[in-house]
Amino acid sequence: MSTTAANEAKDREQLHKKFAEMGLRGYWQMRHETERMQPKLWRWKEIYPVLMETTEVIRIGPDAFRRNVGLQTGSKTLSMGFQIVLPGETAAAHRHANTALRFVVKGSGAYTTSNGEPMVMELGDLLIQPNWVWHDHVNNSKEPIIWIDALDAGVVSFLDASGFREEWAEGKQQPLTKTNGASRRLYGPARQPKVEYNGAAGVPYHYKWGEALQALKELADQGIDDPYDGLFIEYKNPVDGGHTFLTMTCHIQMLQPGQETRFHRHTGTVLYHTVQGRGVTIVDKNSPVEMQWDEHDSFSLPAWRWHAHKNLSQTEPAILFSVTDRPLLKMTGLDREENG
CATH class of the missing domain: 2.60.120.10 (Jelly Rolls)
Structure with missing residues (x-):
């Protein structure tokens, strides 16, 4: 290495040391991520027995707030997994900064309460809960119910907003202040001229x-x-x-x-x-x-x-x-x- 090159390298090293001490970084120092998300397949015949085994090991409440088993997709923005609720089980009410959806893949008859409405979940139904909507789950049917949970978890985490969360203060479940189908009647094609979001990013809804x-x-x-x-x-x-x-x-x-x-x-x-x-x-x-x-x-x-x-x-x-x-x-x- 020539004397000039050696001096340049030393000067650069000293400059970078000052950057580090002062919390700075040069554009030329940036390292671009090379790891990419890859396509992946999860076979139901393999994961379903494990989901049911999870119900024998993990209790809702004592062991976990939600019995949710996530797919490791590698997505930086979205999360997706399966939530399982057995007959007679309930999952307590809360609300959070994440937007969430439920798509029912097995079972029927349980309900998710969204801002006071018990949305009775049937196979293939889609339920949406925009961020800051109260929701809890009750399975009063005679069979386990499994649905897809998908959330914008990566986005909310990146924006440092995931800390916004509240638990229902008056017991585990919300009171039922509406009847099943209320969201479809309130927010369907024939509706009031102005819709109140009540602090949320949208309204809960039940697609059949x-x-x-x-x-x-x-x-x-x-x-x-x-x-x-x-x-x-x-x-x-x-x-x-x-x-x-x-x-x-x-x-x-x-x-x-x-x-x-x-x-x-x-x-x-x-x-x-x-x-x-x-x-x-x-x-x-x-x-x-x-x-x-x-x-x-x-x-x-x-x-x-x-x-x-x-x-x-x-x-x-x-x-x-x-x-x-x-x-x-x-x-x-x-x-x-x-x-x-």
Whole structure:
């Protein structure tokens, strides 16, 4: 090393030492993350026995506030997992800065109370609780109930807002001040001119599976088919008609028998759950990764990866539920999409 080069290296080292002491960092010192989220598949036949084993080991209340088992997706923005409540069990009321959704995958008849309304959960229903909405769970049915929990946990944590949380002060459960279906009556198409959010980021709402399924069938009857996602609908926000939430949105899509979609890619992470049917999602064109899914399997799709779906049945449709963080990308002008 020349004398000049040695002096430059020494000067740089001394400068960086001063930076460190003063809490500074030069642009040239920044290290970009190289670890990327990867596509991953979770098979229901493997995780379901473990979920039920969890009910024998972990008690709601004494052992955990919620019996939630998360999928390690690698997403920096979203979390997704399964919550299990056995017959006769309750989970105490609270509210928090995270926005949350529940999509019922097994069982029926339990209810989630959202701001005083007991939303009776049936298979395939979607319940949304925007941040700062009170909610608790009661299973007064005769069978275990399992639903998907998805939250914008990574976003809220990054923004240092996850500390905002309250427990219900007057016992474990909220009083039932409304009847089942109140949110659908209050916030449906015919509603009061002005909706009060009462400090929350939106209103709780209960989307019924039967209506979503009928919407998919109507698209099929009308021949309205997306070449990249099949029969594809979004769970629209009940008040403003936008995305389900500010930070994430939910879709349901149907692939007709034998249907294979075209490749495309877009920004935003997508987390999927198979409602019915069997198929394969192919990720990447070069060195493709094939995730072959069956009923109740879940899988993850990282941002900006080429992907296409195929229904492997020639006689039955396949249906996928998904949640994505793309509203954040759209809000900040970072959303991109490319068709293959």
